[in-house]
Amino acid sequence: MAARNTARKRAFQILFESDQRGADVLTVLADWVRHARSDTRQPPVSEYTMELVEGYAEHAARIDELIAQYAVGWTLDRMPVVDRNILRLGAYELIWVDGTPDAVVLDEMVQLAKEFSTDESPSFVNGLLGRLKELKPTLRRG
Numbered sequence: 773m774a775a776r777n778t779a780r781k782r783a784f785q786i787l788f789e790s791d792q793r794g795a796d797v798l799t800v801l802a803d804w805v806r807h808a809r810s811d812t813r814q815p816p817v818s819e820y821t822m823e824l825v826e827g828y829a830e831h832a833a834r835i836d837e838l839i840a841q842y843a844v845g846w847t848l849d850r851m852p853v854v855d856r857n858i859l860r861l862g863a864y865e866l867i868w869v870d871g872t873p874d875a876v877v878l879d880e881m882v883q884l885a886k887e888f889s890t891d892e893s894p895s896f897v898n899g900l901l902g903r904l905k906e907l908k909p910t911l912r913r914g
Contacts, residue, residue: 779820780880786825787857801825828864835863842903854889862901874905
């Protein structure tokens with residue numbers, strides 16, 4: 773499943789770039805795809821990366837609403853940018869992607885937090901996504 777791991781990491785990077793630039797996430801995705809096609813040094817953007825980014829974009833408002841609702845002590849805009857985007861990706865895959873086991877999603881997002889964020893971030897990401905996992909049957913609207 774190394775390909776899925778890489779796809780998640782690239783989807784996270786696209787969400788992060790979109791957030792940092794204040795750009796539409798689908799525009800950033802298109803930029804990445806175009807760049808990969810025109811520069812042989814850039815790896816192609818996988819189908820799964822595109823599915824994750826496009827799926828997140830479709831449910832972005834609901835995902836931000838859920839993160840804001842369940843992130844105890846944090847508002848979305850005060851949350852570290854890395855954590856916010858790992859949570860966005862994780863929430864999308866956890867709630868709307870049926871083919872991936874919940875435990876895999878949580879583990880992958882915790883690994884991203886370990887690699888890209890602070891020492892406290894893995895437990896924060898695990899705790900919030902764990903709460904969404906518990907509530908998953910009631911969260912899928914929108």
